[in-house]
Amino acid sequence: MNFDFTETQLMIQETARKFAKDELAPSAIERDDKEEFPYEAVKKLGELGFMGMMVPEQYGGAGLDTISYVLGMEEVSKVDASCGVIMSVNNSLVCYGFNEWGTEEQKQKYLLPLATGKKLGAFALSEPEAGSDASNQRTTADRSGEGYILNGTKNFITNGANADIVLVMATTDKSKGPHGISTFIVEKGTPGFSIAKKEKKLGIRSSDTVSLAFQDCKVPSSNRIGDEGFGFKFAMKTLDGGRIGIAAQALGIAQASLEASISYAKQRKAFGKYIAEFQAIQFMIADMATKIDAARLLTLKSAALKDANKPFGQMSAMAKLFTSKVAVDAALDAIQIHGGYGYIKEYNVERYLRDAKITEIYEGTSEVQRIVISRGLLKD
Secondary structure, three states: OHHHHOOOHHHHHHHHHHHHHHHHHHHHHHHHHHOOOOOHHHHHHHHHHOOOOOOHHHHHHOOOHHHHHHHHHHHHHHHOHHHHHHHHHHHHHHHHHHHHOHHHHHHHHHHHHHOOOOOOOOEEOOEEEEEOOOOOOOEEEEEOOOOOEEEEEEEEEEEOOOEEEEEEEEOHHHHHHHHHEEEEEOOOOOOOEEEEEEEEOOOOOOEEEEEEEEEEEEHHHHHEEEOOOHHOOOOOHHHHHHHHHHHHHEEEEEEEEHHHHHHHHHEEEEEEEEEHHOOHHOOOOOOOOHHHHHHHHHHHHHHHHOOOOOOOHHHHHHHHHHHHHHHHHHHHHHHHHHHHHHOOOHOOOHHHHHHHHHHHHHOOOOHHHHEEEEHHHOOO
C-alpha cells in the first residue's frame, strides 16, 4: 500500500492551493454575504483544467485520476466551499455522466465545452416530492414525434441559474416505476424551460441553488442519454462518484477549521498564557486532526477504488457519511476554540459551520448513506 502522491497529483494540489489563496480567499466572505456567484473564479478554474478533471483529453478534459480530483477539491473547498460545490457538480455529476454514457455526438457537442469550462452544467434530479426518494419522479417526458415534451418542477438544483446545460431526470413510463425514468439534456434557452426560484440558504451562499420549471419543453430524442428507462440507474451510478466530490468538499471545510483553530490557539491569550497551552484545547485539536486524517483516508480509498475500476459505491457512501460529520464537528469545535470571535464573520469559522452542514444532506443524506452501506454489507 503506497501512501505517497505522484508528482502530477502534488502539482494539482499545489495549483489548487495557490488558486484558492490568490483568487478565492480575498472575496470569499463578501461573496458569501452578498450571495454572489463567482463567475470569474469559475472561468479561471476552467482555464486551469479543474472543471473537467477526469475527462479524457480528447474531450477537452485534463485526463486526471480521481485522487487528483479529491486533492483539488479539498484545496478549493478549504477556502471557499461554494466554489467547491460548483466544481463538484460539473465534474462528478455532469461531465462524468456524459463521459460514461453519452454518445459520441453528445460528447462532442456538450462534454467538450463543459470539460473546458466554457459552459457550466447542472444535474436535475430532486423534486418537491422526490428528495431522498429519488424514484418518485413527477416530472414527465411524453413522446411527441421525434422528441419528448417535458413538464414538471425540479428543486435545490446547484448551478441551475447559471448552467448552460442541464441533465434532467423525468418519467417516460409511470407504470414501470424507477425503471420508467429517463435522462434528458436540456439547453439553456430552450422554450418552456425557465428558472422558477432562487433559494436563500444557510450556507454555500455564493453558489446558486434554484428551482427549475418545465412547461411543454420540447427536447429531441438525440438529447436522451441512454435508453428509455435508464435514467434512475444513471442517476444512482453518477451519485456514487458525486459522493466522492462532496466528501472532498467536506474534507476541505474540516481542514480549514483545524488550521484556523491551531492558528488562533497560538495567538490568543487567556489567564496569562496562550490557549494552545491548555490541555482542553490541545485535546480538541488532537481529536479534530485524528478524525480528519481518518476521513481523508476513507475519501482517498474510495477515489482509488474508482480509479482501479473496482466497485466503489459503498466506500464512497462511507466516505461521505463520515467526512460530512467530521466537517460539522470540526467547525463546531473551531467556533468553540475561537470563543466569541467564532461567532463573527470576520473569522471565517462561522461560515465553515454553515457550509459544512449541507454536506450531510445533499447528494444523499447521512441516513441514505447508511442505507447504501448496510445494503452492501447485508446482501447475499
